[in-house]
Amino acid sequence: MPRMAITVDGVKYEEEVEPRLLLVHLLRERLGKTGTPVGCDTSNCGACTVMLDGKSVKSCSVLAVQADGCDVVTIEGLGANGSMHPMQQAFHEEHALQCGYCTPGMVMAAIDLLRDNPDPSEDAIREGLEGNLCRCTGYCNIVRAVRRGAQEMGQAVRTS
């Protein structure tokens, strides 16, 4: 079995994996990173979105071996020192989650969207989140949360 090294949420792991093992199953089944859920099997829903070397990927569509040598950040590794990331906080403030199943992926996709466009319009947010499905919220509050998160992340950048 191929041997691989991977850093997840700041912790280094070395694992022997079957070539067919999906990254999301490595995270969930082997490393106990169950904060990242699986919502579909056709990479439509985006619930399993994580950051792979700083860019969002659907971890159900990446083989674990493809992430060899990479740095992965999941929803569990976003906050620092016990406080939530501004985007997580914005989701809370705007009631942008109900059941919460799509939320880890949605938050990751939202952060990735701001990498390209730090101050997105409503339309740009809707377009940027097209790959992530939510069945509870109708997206209104998610869009508002991403606007708020963008503003707060922008502020953080400006004041630091």
Added chain:
Amino acid sequence: MTEVGKARKRKEDRRLLTGHTQWTDNLRQPGMLHVMFLRSPMAHARITRVDVSAARDLPGVVAAFGGQDFAAEQGSLPCAWPVSEDIVIPDHPPMAVSEVRYVGEAVACVVATDHYLAADALEAIEVDYEPLPAVLDMNEALAPDSPKVHEAGNQAYTVKITSGDVEAAFRDAPVVIDRTYIQQRLIPSAMEPRAVLAGTDGDSFTLWSSTQIPHVLRVMLAVVTGIPEHKIRVIAPDVGGGFGSKLQVTAEEVLCLLLTKRLGKPVKWTESRSEGNLTVHHGRDQIQHLRLAAEADGRIRGLQVELLADMGAYLMLVTPGIPMLGASMFNAIYKMDAYEFGCTGVFTTKMPTDAYRGAGRPEATYGIERVMDELAAELRLDPLEVRRRNWIKHDEFPYTTISGLTYDSGNYEAATDKAMALFGYDKLRAEQADRRDRGDPVQLGIGVSTFTEMCGLAPSRMLGAANYGAGGWEHGSVRMLPTGKVEVITGTSPHGQGHATAWSQITADALGVPFEDITVLHGDTAIAHKGMDTYGSRSLTVGGIAVLKACDKVKDKARKLASHLLECAPDDLEFAEGVFKVKGTDSQKTIQELAYAAFTAHDLPEGVEAGLDSDATFDPENYSFPHGTHLCAVEVDTETGMAKIRSYVAVDDVGAVVNPLIVEGQIHGGIAQGVAQALYEEAVYDSEGNLLTTTMADYLLPTAMDLPDFVTDRTETPATSNPLGAKGVGEAGTIASTPAVVNAIVDALRPRGIHDIQMPCTPERIWRALR
């Protein structure tokens, strides 16, 4: 302090936002094995051979079984709602033994040390089928020469309800509108796929399931498997949405329980999405024939409704009852002299249908609200004017409708006026006229839906009269801990609704304790020992009231204790902000001090037991009747057939509101699901009974790109059937929005001679209708 009515941010969020979740698939048990099911590729076939021996020999495989291996002990999946005398409830084995009746029915299973190995082993199972004819079309299924789904035939039941003189209403009626609508089949698509984990210590069993109904499930698992009820504990941990789809007793739950019993090891099954699209019960699927008789001025004389309702292959937990939840709703908010409702449940070789958000009421609301627009068009009246001439006026409540329900409160005028103002109704009508005059290729349509629903399920007495197999009460208990903190235990089973937050708000006000000092426990039959669970917009109007009642009992006990300790009569105490104070003095005890005194029990009055806690049940005297006016503006490109929602206004009256943030979220999500039925979603079977929409690539759930921002507002006429005045909000948006959208599309196209577009109103369907 007033918590009720405040837009409190949710207590649930932090865990969910940081990945500290307990989805069933996250759970692990020592020695846990993984289950996978082999499913029928045939819509209808006799099983002539199942051979699992090759699978058993593969690496990691602990066991493999076919249906015969469960035949002696698996029982039959339950149907709790035999709606008529003539109902046929066929045997429904959790794993098919001799015959399969829909694509996806489980025919064998593998238990392995790893789910990849289990998937490998499924490939090695051999099943021989002798094909039987698929039965797919409801009208054809009822023909005498149709192939049969079950030996007893394809008719599951018939119901006929008549009120008033229907024949007289239609005799010489100046206007008769006669329409047939199709409620397409939908896939509920909760974001969390189903998962079950079952374990045993050799004596008793624990089953974790992604379910809305841990309490109902426990009873039913005992009935189906014969395992005594007191040996079964059911836990619904974090549950990622349900929308009715997890209001079910599933084959997989029963089989996982039997597997852990047989193997002595914990077993877990998690469905893939494709598996779920095939085998999570579907929703809707009705052919509705409506006839409405009216006077020349638009006043309704009578309404006749005849439904064909697709049951699918079996009757599951409440399958036959779903259309019946619409039986009293077709007459909606309108006054009329005569009403007739008929329904025939039909078996087909498809996945069974059952509850999906709204459950019977969206179907009914769609039918009547579409027909009201047809009536308006026929009489060349504004659709709101026709409604105004027929609806129950605010000063006529309580009002007993033609179908026999008594609506306790409502104000349709107020909700409509508010919605029209927010929407800019007159201005949009002017723009519509202008675009029509100009022959603009993009036409504007305005859709109206003035809906009501019956929810808050339900008065036990009324459920009994409807031959439903259980009651509709709910349980709550409240215990004050020695340090003054509070645990609330609820029989409701939230899966996104925010009960931990809302129940804390109710309790904080009732006991005068800080919101932060309250924890809400739920979803575990060993902790919440009684309950009827979460569905039918019942949790607040029934479960929230049970919590309130339990708080009142705690307060009564605290008052007795305070009067004893403060040496005064109970009536001399006034209670506010968590403090019992002797009137006109400084002498007082906080409820936290009383909780400690009740814990130490050093000095209790005669007849008062230790501990400051209580429990209560609430059984509502009536359903609740949320209502509202939804207005939708749609731009239809007549060259491409594309319909795009330009604006959407919803004014809902859900009675008194505990948390406006949560209410707004429920309305948003509800509207989205109703819009999805109107524009995007349809479960499609091919001519051989194969489901074509097995993945999220084929079944079109709307994305953020596909939906507009919704403008929401409220009016508030309190319900009189519960002390909070709450009416329920979980289903309102879904019930209201589908006809609002389709009415808008048809309104845009009406000058072109179009009076219906079949849902989902895809660009292709609209484009074809225009040619």
